[in-house]
Amino acid sequence: QQQVKQSPQSLIVQKGGISIINCAYENTAFDYFPWYQQFPGKGPALLIAIRPDVSEKKEGRFTISFNKSAKQFSLHIMDSQPGDSATYFCAASMGNQFYFGTGTSLTVIP
Amino acid sequence: DTAVSQTPKYLVTQMGNDKSIKCEQNLGHDTMYWYKQDSKKFLKIMFSYNNKELIINETVPNRFSPKSPDKAHLNLHINSLELGDSAVYFCASSQNRGAYEQYFGPGTRLTVT
Numbered sequence: 001q002q003q004v005k006q007s008p009q010s011l012i013v014q015k016g017g018i019s020i021i022n023c024a025y026e027n028t029a030f031d032y033f034p035w036y037q038q039f040p041g042k043g044p045a046l047l048i049a050i051r052p053d054v055s056e057k058k059e060g061r062f063t064i065s066f067n068k069s070a071k072q073f074s075l076h077i078m079d080s081q082p083g084d085s086a087t088y089f090c091a092a093s094m095g096n097q098f099y100f101g102t103g104t105s106l107t108v109i110p
Numbered sequence: 111d112t113a114v115s116q117t118p119k120y121l122v123t124q125m126g127n128d129k130s131i132k133c134e135q136n137l138g139h140d141t142m143y144w145y146k147q148d149s150k151k152f153l154k155i156m157f158s159y160n161n162k163e164l165i166i167n168e169t170v171p172n173r174f175s176p177k178s179p180d181k182a183h184l185n186l187h188i189n190s191l192e193l194g195d196s197a198v199y200f201c202a203s204s205q206n207r208g209a210y211e212q213y214f215g216p217g218t219r220l221t222v223t
Contacts, residue, residue: 032210034211041216041217042217043200043202043214044153044200046211046212049210087151093210096158096165096166096207098155098212100152102150103150103151103153
């Protein structure tokens with residue numbers, strides 16, 4: 001079954017707007033929650049990650065919000081730029097097990 | 111200075127053939143992975159090796175056989191290719207089996223006709 005559920009499947013945002021992608025998980029044993037960014041024809045690349053002992057992590061325009069009790073986490077992209085147009089994957093991991101969400105195709109319109 | 115490289119980039123072959131995809135990482139990592147990304151971009155782990163030892167073997171047809179000659183290389187051999195094997199295959203590596211940051215290769219697009 002799908003260990004990590006991601007929404008929306010696609011997202012269109014105006015330049016300068018905020019992009020928000022949500023993920024939910026069931027297994028409370030997960031202890032690492034990364035977000036990967038994938039451009040067409042390229043492999044995924046780690047964007048930002050969080051562990052469940054913090055509720056928020058910010059790196060530049062990218063912020064992860066983590067709600068342990070709700071078993072949800074989200075990626076916020078502030079001041080979205082056309083160069084942010086890519087597919088974003090959330091993931092959850094514990095030990096050797098690594099599960100990706102289904103991906104969100106983000107398009108930022110100039 | 112490619113960190114994780116894969117060859118070939120594209121592979122077009124007919125049903126029933128046997129093919130291999132090669133992966134090399136120059137990061138000095140101990141753990142390597144193979145992922146399959148289908149047409150809907152869903153990423154699923156197939157195998158993981160740590161220091162040449164198989165540690166993850168997800169439910170994958172036994173037509174798929176990984177081989178790790180050393181910890182810098184993890185190859186994927188596929189026998190009797192089927193139409194449903196068409197996908198993009200990504201190799202990845204991480205520092206060790208407990209390290210969560212994975213570095214992905216550029217992918218190999220396999221098309222089975």
